[in-house]
Amino acid sequence: MTYDDGTEAVRGVSLDVGDGEFFGFLGPNGAGKTTTIKTLVTLLHPTEGSVRINGYDTKADPQAVRESIGYMAQETSIDFELTPRENLRVACRMYGVPTEEREDRIEELLDLVDLRDVADKRAETFSGGMQKRLDTATVLVHRPPVVFLDEPTTGLDPEARLRVWNYFEEINDRGTTVFLTTQYLEEANELCDRLAILQDGQITHTGTPDELKSAIGTETVTLTLQDASEENQRRVIDTVRRLGALDAVAIERTADGVAIEADNARSATSDLFTELAAANATITDFDVQSPTLDDVFLTLAGEDDVGATGAAGDTVRAQEVRR
Numbered sequence: 001m002t003y004d005d006g007t008e009a010v011r012g013v014s015l016d017v018g019d020g021e022f023f024g025f026l027g028p029n030g031a032g033k034t035t036t037i038k039t040l041v042t043l044l045h046p047t048e049g050s051v052r053i054n055g056y057d058t059k060a061d062p063q064a065v066r067e068s069i070g071y072m073a074q075e076t077s078i079d080f081e082l083t084p085r086e087n088l089r090v091a092c093r094m095y096g097v098p099t100e101e102r103e104d105r106i107e108e109l110l111d112l113v114d115l116r117d118v119a120d121k122r123a124e125t126f127s128g129g130m131q132k133r134l135d136t137a138t139v140l141v142h143r144p145p146v147v148f149l150d151e152p153t154t155g156l157d158p159e160a161r162l163r164v165w166n167y168f169e170e171i172n173d174r175g176t177t178v179f180l181t182t183q184y185l186e187e188a189n190e191l192c193d194r195l196a197i198l199q200d201g202q203i204t205h206t207g208t209p210d211e212l213k214s215a216i217g218t219e220t221v222t223l224t225l226q227d228a229s230e231e232n233q234r235r236v237i238d239t240v241r242r243l244g245a246l247d248a249v250a251i252e253r254t255a256d257g258v259a260i261e262a263d264n265a266r267s268a269t270s271d272l273f274t275e276l277a278a279a280n281a282t283i284t285d286f287d288v289q290s291p292t293l294d295d296v297f298l299t300l301a302g303e304d305d306v307g308a309t310g311a312a313g314d315t316v317r318a319q320e321v322r323r
């Protein structure tokens, strides 16, 4: 997708999202997420290629696409002059919700986004979070089979975010396909069945959150040693290096032990302990940390020295080994 000024915002994106999936679209600012979502919802036309939503081609049949989706843009679409109830009535009319279903639908949505108490107050007096919640409700009035949500929880406080997450999960459980962009990795991790990571207009990775974490991130096992003298730490490090079962990427001395970063730290832990026991190194505590989506993101952003230890503040970065 190339803008009129020549900016090539999205290049060669190929995506297949299945019925009922909760799909997350992640990427740094300017990666092209909004451009992609606007192309999917018919607001932009792809310079090359085609898009089919619910079986309809976005170029040949944009109206049919629009009627079968819900789209929540980053900018709010609510009318601030109107109350939540009035905004929802307008949305019902716009999306052609059958008249006899409208009032029930509106009441359900008011409860969902917790705006019943202010249902008849003008939205201009609302906080940003309340406006966002109302916006969420308006795009769902026609119970579309697919919803596109462009950073839907930005500006919401944690409690409101949880409430909205629950609703997204609920509509997804009922069979609605959800396509979500978010800046919150925790949100993607919590909600999405599958993710695509977009960088510089191209998809670099797709997979489940767990697949991405294990493909890109590493695990870290942090050992607390009874004897954390430098000599003993070096003995443990030598033992770890010799251990074929552990695919260590980095080994560091910490304030009270040793931290080992490895692709397979968790599964190699018992072999590690057997070997350390044989070397008379007494472990008083240990912790295994799995990679997070933050690690994945930082790794992709070129920060390859993340998650090296669980004891960041006390780490002595004296001994680091990278293959």
Ligand SMILES: Nc1ncnc2c1ncn2[C@@H]1O[C@H](COP(=O)(O)OP(=O)(O)OP(=O)(O)O)[C@@H](O)[C@H]1O
Pocket: 003, 004, 005, 007, 008, 009, 027, 028, 029, 030, 031, 032, 033, 034, 035, 036
């Ligand atoms: N109307 C436009 N005309 C020209 N270039 C644009 C236009 N809109 C966006 N771009 C450019 O296209 C690229 C992708 O922008 P886009 O808004 O799709 O990214 P994004 O991943 O959604 O970022 P953000 O998270 O900041 O919203 C950026 O380089 C942006 O500057």
